Amino acid sequence: MRRTIATVSLSGTLPEKLEAIAAARFDGIELFENDFVNYKGSASQVRAMASDLGLSIDLYQPFRDFEGMPDAQFRRSLERAERKFDLMQELDVSMVLCCSNTSPLTIDDPDLAAAQLHELAGRAAARNLRVGFEALAWGRATNLYGQAWEIVRRADHPHLGLILDSFHTLSLKDDPAGIAGIPGHKIFFLQMADAPLLSMDVLQWARHYRSFPGQGQFDMANFLEQVLLAGYTGPLSLEIFNDVFRETPNRRIAVDAMRSLLYLESQVRDRLEHPAPPDGKPDHAKYAEQRARVLQRIELYSPPPLPEIAGLSYIEFAADEASAAQFDTLLQQLGFRRAGRHRSKAVVLYRQGDINLIVNAQPNSFARSRFETHGLSVCALAVRTADPEGAVGRATAMQSKRYDGPIGPYEQRVPAVVSPGGSLVSFVSSALGPNGLYEADFVLDDESDAAGQGVGLQQIDHVALGLAVDQQDTWILFSRAVLGLEPGESLELADPFGLVRSRGVANADRSMRLVLNVSPGPGTRTARTVAAGGGVTVHHIALNCHDIFDTVARMRARGARFVPISGNYYDDLITRIDLDEHLVARMRDAGILFDRSQAGDYFHIYTESFNDGLFFEVVQRVNAYDGYGATNAPARMASQAQRGA
Incomplete structure (x- = not known):
């Protein structure tokens, strides 16, 4: 399909927008x-600028408040249209978008609207132009695609057709199935x-909160499938009104835009290749x-195809020498052991259970060059x-950049891509087993010493990322299109200095979970951590265990320190959830937090921050609990704020 995008979707001047759109290969x-x-230039200059960049101008929009008007206003609108047609011919664009009328003067008469649009289409035909009629979700008399199609059908002019917009249909919960007819x-x-x-x-929703396919919660694949079943073969376009996008560098947003269309097309192709008829359609x-x-x-x-992910193999940290030494102390307090040193680099492997943490203090490495500025980070x-x-x-096909780092003799090559924000996502072969990679790259200590x-x-269990406001939608799309992780519900959490919006993404078997956190205000801990990390940073890592009370006691005995929780929390907890008083007393003594869903329970506790940045969470999931203890995040954030940590 031809892929296009509305210039309103991006930030910048018109030349800057066109350059970004062309660079993303629209x-x-x-x-x-x-x-x-x-724009300060002429229509002919815009036409030449687009042509030089290899871009066609497929649509001029919008032409407003035309159909269903009293005769005097209608005649004036025809004069407006003629001037628009003059401009379109100078631009070399053959179609104009006429959106349904929102004027209070609108007459709710489909026959009148059809007759007026027929005359408009006739004038367009005289210039070999076409008119597309679109139902706005907030149109005065016409707000559904079925109504718009009935008007187009009655108008019966070859130069008048329908323009469909998924937002206008799905925001009103209108069924797109009829489009196929x-x-x-x-x-x-x-x-x-x-x-x-x-x-x-719906008008405010439309003008400020639209997003690219795969970033929101609409069933975009079903909508596109219905349009293709109708026989549509024209462009696949994006028209996105979003305040954040219009404040974000347009090159990155243009890449997101192209990724979203490629992802959407691939979803629909899969649906068409492997059809599963809904109920009521027995003729498969x-x-x-x-x-x-x-x-x-x-x-x-x-x-x-999307990769089948079987969990995290390791997490790698960039550190300077001083931070690496301090972090070593923390990891040993959490029960990790130094399991090996890299064969050719200043890199140390730490292990416990199935957890592998790698601390990279190699000078001039990718990790140090990009992440050392604030001591230690993932x-x-x-x-x-x-x-x-x-x-x-898959990742490069979905617009991510491949990364191949230097490797020494006999070391394993681990293919990787650059994620949004600049960190790496590496892919380790499951065939290597639990030790294959580390035996190749590290001089391992005797496993018997681990006893x-x-x-x-x-x-x-999961990794929580702090994101700049303009990164959350990018990461949602990256997680879906590149890693095959699906988002859960979006939550708002109260920090003492603002709000934090949190959304988890995970694969089907929950072996891979990320939590994406963003704070619109500058004062929250999340916002400050993100600012220090350059827009994207891992702010905590959750590690699971089978007996959190025993694990925490052993950590404390090693010197680990945890975020203290107010006694008021436990007084309130027993009024909210039916819990045994003895269990609550144990949690109070240990500083452990608790959450319950219909599927199960969740016990968790947070370590104090490392150098006012990264911290760990120790968790125990009971039965099929599938959340992240979000209701307890305010208790942690308030405690950290009161301690200044």
Whole structure:
């Protein structure tokens, strides 16, 4: 499919927008009227600028408040249209978007609207132009695609067709299934926009909170599938009104935009290749044949498959020499042992249970050059997968950059990509088993020395990232399109100095979990940590165990220090949740927090921060608890604020 994007979706001046769009390899643009009106050059200069960048101008928009108007206003609108047509011919753009009327003068008369649009289409036809009619979700008389299609059908003009926008349909919870019954040649243009599910006025929702496909909560794949089943073969476009996007460097947003379309196409291709008919459609052969015809008619992007991730293999930290020594003390307090030294670099491996932590203090390494400025930070997350090269192929197909670091003799090559924000995601072959990579790259200590050294930590439960405001949507899309992680619900947590928005992403078997945290205000701990880390940073790592009371007692005996929790928390806890008083007393004595869902229980505790940055969380999941103890985050944040840590 041809891929286009509306200029309103990006920040910058019109030339800057076009350069970013071209760099992301789009085929064309929708030219938003304000971008042209505020540009200092002429229409012919814009046309030449787009052409030089290899971009077509596929749509000019919007033309407002036209159909269903009293005669005097209608005649004036025809004069407006003629001036727009003059401009379109100078721009060499053949289609204009006419959105449904929002004027209080609108007459709710489909026949009148059809007649007026027929005349507009006739004038467009005289210049070999086309008019696309779109139902705005807040249109005065026409706000559903079915209403817009009925008006277009009644108007019956070859130069008038329908423009569909996923936001306008899905925000109103309108069923897109009927789109498949519209003749494909009468759908002139398709705009895609996702969004989070919000309870607010649809106009404000539309103008401030749209997002790229894969970043929100709408069923974008089903919507596109219905349009393709109708026979549509035109451009696949993005029209995104989002305040954060318009404040973010446009090159990165343009890459996100292209990634979102490639991801969406791949989702729909998979649906068409492996159709699963819904209830009420028993004729599977006919259903499958209908979808096979779509694939014959139109080419949809087909990247390598998503990797099957089997958990985190290791976490790598970048550290200077002083921080590495201090961190060594903390890790030993948490029961980790120094399990080996790298064969050619100043890198140490720490192990406990199935947890592998690598501290990289090698001068001039990728880790040190990018992350040493603030002492210690996570520079790489390594995931286990059966096909590392396939995983990297998927990532690069989805617009991520591959990274190949230097390796020494007999060392394993671990393919990696650069994640949003600059850290690495590495892919370790599951075939290497628990020790294959480390036996190749490290001089390992005798495993018999490990007996009795641990404190009961078993695995990495989840990793929490602190993100700048403009990074959360990027990471949601990266997690979905590159790693195959699906997002859970979005939560708002109260920090003493503002709000933190938190959202988890995980694979199906929960062997890989990330928590994405963002704070709109500058005063929260999350915001300060993110600012210190350059926009994206791992701010805590959760490690699970089978008996948190025993594990914490053994850690304390080694000198580990934990965030103290107010006694008021435990007084309140027993009023909120039906718990045994003896259990609550044990939690109070140990400083352990508690959460309960219908599926199970969650015990957890936080260490004090390392150098006012990274900290660890020790967790115990009981039964099928699937959350992250978010209700207790305010207790932790308030304690850290009161201690200044």
